[in-house]
Amino acid sequence: MTDDTFDDDPLLADLSRLSDPGADARRAERTRARCHRILAHRRRERRAWLVPLRRWTQVLEAAFVSALALFFLEGAIQRALVLLGR
Secondary structure, three states, rough: OHHHHHHHHHHHHHHHOOOOOOOHHHHHHHHHHHHHHHHHHHHHHHHHHHHHHHHHHHHHHHHHHHHHHHHHHHHHHHHHHHHHOO
16 A cells, blocks of 8 residues: 555545544543542552551560660679679
């Protein structure tokens, strides 16, 4: 098919008269709202497991700091006892 035959094809001439397909505004808004609803639900699900994790992280952090403080205190007491000769 050459460039000249394009003008001779009646089907292509009929198709060229049709308007460009556009998105229906109401349908696009419904789709957008549905997508936003799904994304918000996924965010809530993702955050749901973070709450207990954050609580456990705080508890474990406090326990770790306490263990380090006790370890340091034990070493300091042992060092003091060695220096005092007991």
